[in-house]
Amino acid sequence: MDDPSKLGPDAARRSGSSRRSGSRMRVAGKLTALLGLPLLILFVIFSAGVYCGVTRADRVVAFEQRWLGVDPPPGRLVATDADAVPPTDSDEPPETPPDAQPAAPADTQPAQPPVDPPVDPPIDPQPRVEQAPVESPPVTAPSSRLLPVATAPIGPELRARFDEPRVVRLKLMVDPALVDVREDWLGYIVELFEVTRVGFERLFGIELLLQGVVVWDAPSAAAGADELLADLATRERDGAEVMIGFVARAQPPDFEPKAWTESVTGDHALVFADRQQHGDRYYRGLLRALALLFGAEPTHDAAATQLGSFMSEALTPAGAAPTLDPENRGKVIIHKRRPIADSRATAGGPQEI
Amino acid sequence: MTKGEPTRRSKLRWVLGWIVLPGTLLAALFFAGVHVGARHPEMGLSRLLLWMFGAEAGVAASADDPPADSADSSTE
Helix, strand or coil, X not given: CCCHHHCCHHHHHHHHHHHHHHHHHHHHHHHHHHHHHHHHHHHHHHHHHHHHHHHCHHHHHHHHHHHHCCCCCCCCXXXXXXXXXXXXXXXXXXXXXXXXXXCHHHHHCCCCCCCCCCCXXXXXXXXXXXXXXXXXXXXXXXXXXXXXXXXXXXXXHHHHHHHCCCEEEEEEEECHHHHHHCCCHXXXXXXXXXXXXXXXXXHHCCEEEEEEEEECCCCCCCCCHHHHHHHHHCCCCCCCCEEEEEXXXXXXXXXCCCCCCCCCECCEEEEEECCCCCCCCCHHHHHHHHHHHCCCCCCCCXXXXXXXECCCCCCCCCCCCCECCHHHHHHHHHHCCCCEXXXXXXXXXXXXX | CCCCCCCHHHHHHHHHHHHHHHHHHHHHHHHHHHHHXXXXXXXXXXXXXXXXXXXXXXXXXXXXXXXXCHHXXXXX
């Protein structure tokens, strides 16, 4: 019945064509497998490289920059280990483990002779064109200016939390006004980060990594704090988890920084210039902003103020190392392993306290 | 046709043709991926891979961190 010879010529033609079409499909499949499988293997190898690259982005870029002479991507300057300022120098005591240091009251007054930190130039966005050449500070060894946070021994109840590893990557956005008035702005920001990194390791056991430093083409020089925060929250992060924006003007009196005391760690914050500080204008603000993200809260406690905690309104004496009150230190250590918020994905934004 | 011991030259050809050259090409492909991934962590392929393998751009232990209870914030 199915024999084509017994059927008519049309049926025989149809059967032959279907057989030819089947063999064509087989050939096409074989060709696809022959070409597709090697291509798939190559794609998998390339993808493995991409994965390794993206998970170690800063190290790869720093390696390329240092050893291969490849410039970092535009708008992204990764601080290599060679660029980083060593945490200790002649102005600081030798590196000791946090527990080996004396108790808190003794730490608030550093034993070493106070250094004479050059006062930052006044930063005023309006007349900065005239001020720029005058205000450029003399080139000094950057590590001689800032002192890491003084720490007290940590209690046994927090020791386990303190020892838990925590790595957080930061991307720092710098106000162009600050770039204008400081020729060494990049070195200054790296120094600022480095001394903050040392402080966070000593205070909380949190390792901060610098993912990048970028000049912040903010919405406008006159943008309000809320606009700046909104802009910062939606910026490209280049693998960083936390965005910090340096603003070269004083904090508006009506601006209240967000406190992240709930279930997540904050992912963006502003650091304003603090003209009342005797020493550096941004160091204390950076410590404060980061501590707020990790769950610390502003304090008006008399003991904390007397201690000079950077979460209080107390001014840091010139040449003194910043300190943190024990209560806020404990809050951050307890909250250090919270997941980090993603304000880009959260439509409503972080919860404001 | 009898098969004799491969000469040293043919061995060298075999090693070059099957090990060195393909290995170099594959390593170049891998490192090209590393370069691209490091410079473009926000591109689609990077995000897809991070999503597939549950990583967050090289950040250790952030997504699976147990949230700390906010009630125990007192340290005194």
